[in-house]
Amino acid sequence: MATVSKVLILGGTGEAVALAQALDAAFGPALAVVTSLAGRTKAPTRPLGDIRVGGFGGVPGLTQYLRDGGIDAVIDATHPFAARITANAVAACAATGVPRLRLDRPAWTPAPGDDWRLVPDLHAAAALLPALGGRAFLTVGSSDLGPFKEVPDVRLWARMIEPPAPEDLPKACTVIQGRGPFSLADEEAFLRENRIDILVTKNSGGAAAAAKLTAARGLGLPVVMVDRPPSPPGDSVPTAEDAVEWLRPLVP
Structure with a gap:
């Protein structure tokens, strides 16, 4: 797998904000971080690093963005029910050969006494x-x-x-x-x-x-x-710290 000097976070969640902070702490200037926000929320929590706001224009637009933006890896930290952007990321990364990781917070499970x-x-x-x-x-x-x-x-x-x-x-x-x-x-x-x-x-x-x-x-x-939509195949981790470790061997 090629080295990674610029990563795109598909964000809009607390996990994405934590991830941008964790990547900055782990890699500093060795890794450029861009977080993409859909732009539906008027006052989102702003993560560290560069921010891109708005849609990509489906799979073709995201594919072009990965190529034109020099993106070396994508971490999909969107909401578990944001199935469309997740599917678009799968297709765009497959088309470009850009490695993709899903940061997927664990689902809730019923506890004793739950109905x-x-x-x-x-x-x-x-x-x-x-x-x-x-x-x-x-x-x-x-x-x-x-x-x-x-x-x-x-x-x-x-x-x-x-x-x-x-x-x-x-x-x-x-x-x-x-x-x-x-x-x-x-x-x-x-x-x-x-x-x-x-x-x-x-x-x-x-x-x-x-x-x-x-x-x-x-x-x-x-x-x-x-229930959640099914997760696509591919690498997936539950925490920002795990995502840092996934990237660590790839960042020079």
């Missing part, structure tokens, strides 16, 4: 709600509300960083804008005060967003858990 209802997608989650209760707390993205627009007889609360498009908003839905992490006490208080009887979330994993699961367990609430 999880595993579903394959958001449509299945929405279909399940009327049988479970009448007051659901959705912790999904701003573009994920569409499947819940026609859910009958269920009052919804949805928490997200950016507000949804008006056409995606279910009628009986209260939007709470907020950026985590949220404490266990805050999550418990929200669930109690709003008499929530169902939690809906995607299995994004990570410690930063896990307090809501602990709160739901303590209150005996069912959790409708949307």
Whole structure:
């Protein structure tokens, strides 16, 4: 494998921010780091190093960027549900021969006392709600509300960083804008005060967003858990420190 002097991080997550910092600490000026952000969040946490904002234009655009930008390696640290950019990275790296690593935070697993209802997608989650209760707390993205627009007889609360498009908003839905992490006490208080009887979330994993699961367990609430899309084949690590070690033999 060729040496690496410039790496592209596909970012937008806390792991990507931690990775940029870890690479700077490990390699300093020997490694140029560019982090790509989709640009959907108005005030993202800015990682160390150079930053690129906006889409690439699919596989052709990303392929061209890798070639024109002199990118020697790609680390995909996007959200576990960002399946499209991950697939684009797989294809672009295959086309250019650029090595690719997936930084994939571990998924959540149920603990004793959890009442999880595993579903394959958001449509299945929405279909399940009327049988479970009448007051659901959705912790999904701003573009994920569409499947819940026609859910009958269920009052919804949805928490997200950016507000949804008006056409995606279910009628009986209260939007709470907020950026985590949220404490266990805050999550418990929200669930109690709003008499929530169902939690809906995607299995994004990570410690930063896990307090809501602990709160739901303590209150005996069912959790409708949307499973992750399958990971593509190829190298994958769970932490920024592991990604540093993957790169270490390649950085001169």
